[in-house]
Amino acid sequence: MYINFWYPVCLSDEINEGSKKATILGMDFVAFRDHEGVAHCLSNVCVHRGGSLANGICHEDGTIACPYHGWRYNGQGKCTKIPSLGPDAKIPNRAKVDSYPVIERYNIVFAFLGDLPEDERPSLYEIEEYEAEGWRANQTTIIDIDYNYERSIENGLDPAHNEFVHPTHGFSGARNDYKVNPTKITKVDRGADFEQLFDAAPPLDEETYGETARKSDGELTVWGGYRGPNTLITQIHTKKDSNWFHQYFFEQPINEFKTKIFFVNMRNWLMEENLDEMIMGRNMEVVNQDIEVLDNLRPVLTPPTLTKEIFVPADLIIGEYRSSLEDFTKKGYKIDVKKMKETQHQTAYAIPSPARRKEKSWVLDPVPLVKSK
Structure with a gap:
């Protein structure tokens, strides 16, 4: 954290x-x-x-x-x-x-x-299309999960899991020509963006999404990325110029083992208000599919080194995220959770605020941090 x-x-x-x-x-x-x-x-x-x-x-x-x-x-x-x-x-x-x-x-x-x-300070991530003409936002939704936020962010970045975790996003590996295309990554300040082309995405259910839904298998491009340790961006374009879903996940690490996600969902089609509930219901169905898998990951926390997992090219953006976390540690931003737990029953800590750079005489100790390298 x-x-x-x-x-x-x-x-x-x-x-x-x-x-x-x-x-x-x-x-x-x-x-x-x-x-x-x-x-x-x-x-x-x-x-x-x-x-x-x-x-x-x-x-x-x-x-x-x-x-x-x-x-x-x-x-x-x-x-x-x-x-x-x-x-x-x-x-x-x-x-x-x-x-x-x-x-x-x-x-x-x-x-x-x-x-x-x-x-x-880094800027708060700006959703450029929020309140813009031609876009509609669902009511901001809170999702409570019982696992580490880093696991959640990595899952959202992962281009290979959709094929197997989400039935509507792939073919469960049934196609013999299935392969994850190379991920295009662009580094940005305290984060990274990616572009991912999926060769064969299933058609969308016309009964659910209406007559403008994609009616056949075809290419699907997803853009996304992360900012800092806890902000995830996913932009799904089911057609070239329209039928877009843009999703933003602002994650609140409660502690090492619990997370609260603030979910903002944007769309530029299916604009009627009476479709909000259906669309959010569909989103939550996908979320619950992820939760079922992530609840059972071991170890619970992200392994301390890449040698404890086997990375393949499809994991490139996840490796970039972990590299960013290492950079944040080198800057001295990482909380020393072990030390905090050892002393928390006798010491009330506080995250140091900007005022501590200018003022002295604070009662609460600043939270212990891992020493920067």
Whole structure:
């Protein structure tokens, strides 16, 4: 798990009436709106005696109060009131929690969980066609899975699994001429894009997809890629100029073994609102086919070296993803999960926020990181 990337925290409407607790990267955060409706994300641990801010009350002055002793924190993480000290009391400089940059897009509250200054941060992935004319988005959907997010990302990048995992995407290896074409990969900042040509894709069910659906076997091109450790892009073009599905998966690693996926599905055909449910149902059928396989992968976590698996040319984009993870480790972004687990019952950690680059005197220790090489 890695700091210094954008992570989905919750859906935007989940904090319209109060706060929302989220566990990300093995640590707890709280999202809430201030009195002007602006979303904020803070480390969830009150620095007084360790109370959970998410269990407290959001006040009209834009603060959130710890339920234990009423300490109030504003959106910048500064404590503004300590009731036991009485009115107009001076607040200690150390009375603050980490506050993280927030962006709301696609009905999702994203937080940048790390301490990089703004000019060094990666951009939140932009879905260019979102709200564009000629495109329709399904309601952003949350998918809960009981396996590691890296396994999930790699599955979405994998061009060879569709033939065998998804009956509507291939022929289960029955064709003697089946072979995965070479993957075209383009490296980008903190990620990579790919282009994959499938020689023989099955026709689409006309009863489900209408008369404009592809009616015969034929070539199918898929574009996709990843950004950072946790954002997956898949763009499926069933015809050359139309009948496109663009899918975006913003993954929230809860811990090493659980993940919450925020799924945005775009399309430029079948635009009627009454088709939303059918299309999402079809998507979830495909997702559940993946889950059935990934639930049973061993080892549960990605092997530490490529020598523990046999890679073939069809795995090239997955190798690129693992190479990116290694680069993030070299930059010092990787959380030392082993050390964190050994000490977590006595130490409350926080992901360091950008303010730690400018301010001193923090109560919570920064999460331990693997030393950069």
